[in-house]
Amino acid sequence: MTQKNAIHDNLLNSITAGKRLLAVLIDPDKFCVQNSNGFFEKVNASVATHIFVGGSTVEDHRTAPVIKAIKSHTDLPVVLFPGDVTQLTDNADALLFLSLISGRNPDYLIGKHVDAVSRIPRTTLEIISTGYILIESGKTTAVEKVTNTRPLSRHDLETIVNTATAGELLGMKMIYLEAGSGAPEPIPPAIISATRKAISIPLITGGGIRNKEQLEDAYNAGADMVVIGTAFEENEAFFNQLKK
Ligand code: 1GP
16 A cells, blocks of 8 residues: 655655656556557666656546556556546556646636545545646647636746745645647746746656657756656657666
8 A cells, every 4th residue: 555645755755866757648548558568668668757647638437447557567656647537546656636826717726626525535545736837838738728728928937936936835745837748849948947946846847848858958957857748659769768
């Protein structure tokens, strides 16, 4: 059984030890349980440290069996990164309890969270409060459409930094700077480094990272964890550049 706070504590310890964390994002709708052997051989041989599972919209009841299959292939911690309360399952080790603090839609700031409470199996799932900040990336993202919110402008550094700081002051345990899945450009390093300087909690970034250089740029700018989904879906050979 997962110990309470084990994932978050490990994350803090790894960050203190200077380790760079990499989460492989799996969208349950796109994941084929039958053909996942080769994929996980590559994941397990790579520097990936976490598996994130979720999507803006996922077919009902699909997440739990996908996580079960993932857990049969890897010992990496599995963290729910849900777009909706229907994706909650205690098959995972932890849940990013995301509040979309870049937006002003009350449903995604607090409403969905209230709905989630009766669905959260409190026995094993570690819940990690996370401030989720969507930043414009040059195209309309699924998050933007589903949540009916506007992303923050990538040119408004002050608002981005103040939003992340407000998240920390509200007691959130992590900040996630999101460009959106399949974004044409990742979050610019200048935004990551300004945010890093302003907050002391772990900083995650993701969206649009497709090569090792962009990954290194994100870490060098101060990201503690990088999340990659699309690049691995489109090109599993990318794992070969990220071998342990
Ligand atoms: C999306 O940040 C994640 O929520 C990952 O994005 O699919 O573009 O890697 P990509």
